Amino acid sequence: MNTEEQNEQRARLDKKLAPVRKMVQACIQCGTCTGSCPNAFAMDFTPRRLWRMVLMGKTEKIFQSRTFALCSTCYTCTLRCPRGLALTEAMSALKQIAASEALAPYAQSVRFYKSFMESVRRHGRVREMEFMTLYFLSMKNPLTPLQYTPLGMRLMAKRKISIEIPSKGKERLEAMFRKAEALENQP
Amino acid sequence: MKYIYYPGCSLEGTAVEYNISTQAMIRALDIELVELEDWTCCGATAAEAVGRMIALALPARNLAMAEGMDLGADILVPCSACYLNLKKVAEKTRTDAVLLKNINEILDADGLGYRGTATVRHLLDVMSRDIGPDALKERVKKPLSGLSIAPYYGCQCLRPYPVFDDPETPTSMAPILNAVGASVFDWKMGSKCCGASMMNTKPEVAIDLIVSLLRGAKGADAVVTVCPMCQMNLEAYQKRASRKAGEDLTISILYLPQLVGLALGLSERDVRLDLNLSVTDPFLKKLRD
Numbered sequence: 001m002n003t004e005e006q007n008e009q010r011a012r013l014d015k016k017l018a019p020v021r022k023m024v025q026a027c028i029q030c031g032t033c034t035g036s037c038p039n040a041f042a043m044d045f046t047p048r049r050l051w052r053m054v055l056m057g058k059t060e061k062i063f064q065s066r067t068f069a070l071c072s073t074c075y076t077c078t079l080r081c082p083r084g085l086a087l088t089e090a091m092s093a094l095k096q097i098a099a100s101e102a103l104a105p106y107a108q109s110v111r112f113y114k115s116f117m118e119s120v121r122r123h124g125r126v127r128e129m130e131f132m133t134l135y136f137l138s139m140k141n142p143l144t145p146l147q148y149t150p151l152g153m154r155l156m157a158k159r160k161i162s163i164e165i166p167s168k169g170k171e172r173l174e175a176m177f178r179k180a181e182a183l184e185n186q187p
Numbered sequence: 188m189k190y191i192y193y194p195g196c197s198l199e200g201t202a203v204e205y206n207i208s209t210q211a212m213i214r215a216l217d218i219e220l221v222e223l224e225d226w227t228c229c230g231a232t233a234a235e236a237v238g239r240m241i242a243l244a245l246p247a248r249n250l251a252m253a254e255g256m257d258l259g260a261d262i263l264v265p266c267s268a269c270y271l272n273l274k275k276v277a278e279k280t281r282t283d284a285v286l287l288k289n290i291n292e293i294l295d296a297d298g299l300g301y302r303g304t305a306t307v308r309h310l311l312d313v314m315s316r317d318i319g320p321d322a323l324k325e326r327v328k329k330p331l332s333g334l335s336i337a338p339y340y341g342c343q344c345l346r347p348y349p350v351f352d353d354p355e356t357p358t359s360m361a362p363i364l365n366a367v368g369a370s371v372f373d374w375k376m377g378s379k380c381c382g383a384s385m386m387n388t389k390p391e392v393a394i395d396l397i398v399s400l401l402r403g404a405k406g407a408d409a410v411v412t413v414c415p416m417c418q419m420n421l422e423a424y425q426k427r428a429s430r431k432a433g434e435d436l437t438i439s440i441l442y443l444p445q446l447v448g449l450a451l452g453l454s455e456r457d458v459r460l461d462l463n464l465s466v467t468d469p470f471l472k473k474l475r476d
């Protein structure tokens with residue numbers, strides 16, 4: 001990416017961040033979210049600090065951080081926030097922005113989610129093996145599937161999953177997906 | 188009693204025993220289940236990370252299908268992730284007419300429309316408030332005496348919408364476990380997160396959550412779950428968790444309707460105990476005694 005592209009991306013990110021800032025506008029920095037988060041121990045910035053960064057418009061730092069990718073959507077912070085802020089949804093909004101810009105620190109999660117959604121788009125329901133195969137293909141790393149092999153073998157032995165070659169299917173939900181994308185891309 | 192049944196994708200694959208045991212238990216209680224016609228994926232946690240509108244339209248499509256069946260019955264959902272996704276759309280559209288309009292614009296592409304009348308219920312909600320411990324107790328054929336069971340609720344059937352239980356210190360499973368003759372293992376981890384899909388994207392972090400849950404359950408004969416993701420995380424990585432913890436964390440993990448079904452006189456085969464990834468010999472011995 002050259003400097004001009006970087007600046008353009010930065011401008012897009014700033015714009016996309018505005019609605020998230022609105023979501024956490026009333027944050028009083030009490031830290032209840034951090035104290036409630038089961039994954040805070042693994043984050044580079046605690047949730048409270050992340051919200052501060054959102055309010056301060058520290059776009060670059062926010063999207064370099066792995067904090068929002070580590071949100072496992074347990075909703076404990078949302079439940080406890082004394083200001084009643086939809087913090088889990090704000091985390092998801094950050095995930096969406098990172099996904100839409102294909103940002104590097106979040107790439108593995110994005111590939112996982114996109115593979116999942118591709119299977120849904122094609123068939124209406126998730127085919128677990130197809131989606132994992134799509135995921136492995138998207139990683140372009142021959143070692144990734146090995147990480148999942150022991151569990152995969154156990155599930156296959158129970159006939160819970162079977163080898164599935166990705167197929168185009170009936171493009172079951174194509175029309176809905178297109179319409180949703182069109183609505184989202186409206187200014 | 189009659190419900191529209193939304194199994195969801197996991198219950199057709201890795202959680203097929205949750206599907207089979209839920210249906211077997213409900214049948215044993217003379218309750219009618221009608222599977223939702225042409226149901227599709229709820230979006231899981233993936234849709235929300237990829238696009239806001241598709242994440243709302245996918246569950247809405249199923250709510251619209253349920254309304255179309257015109258049965259006047261609640262939608263029964265065993266998977267907590269599906270439950271929350273369906274519930275979220277029902278809740279959000281109730282107060283947001285613009286959102287409802289936008290969702291309907293998307294559904295229109297599939298020839299459907301959502302009116303906002305469908306009621307979404309989690310399986311645990313139905314077991315605890317509609318069926319109730321008293322009715323269960325009456326039907327128990329094989330009391331599970333001598334078994335100490337750790338109730339695990341997970342997150343998304345409790346939060347962010349507190350419907351049938353306290354979202355931080357849930358207790359709704361206790362009367363159910365007592366009704367079937369088991370004792371309730373006293374632990375504080377019942378509503379702590381299992382890491383959910385993070386076990387796939389950030390396993391090095393999620394394994395720590397699993398270690399602390401399995402450690403907390405030490406001393407119980409089994410943990411019962413009401414969500415396919417919780418079940419998978421607790422049962423599938425016990426070896427890795429034990430290695431990390433430096434102690435043996437092996438324990439039986441069952442779906443709640445499997446355990447209740449056994450007490451109602453269903454066989455181990457009926458509730459497909461053979462499909463679970465972690466059922467220990469000491470547990471089976473106690474169960475069969």
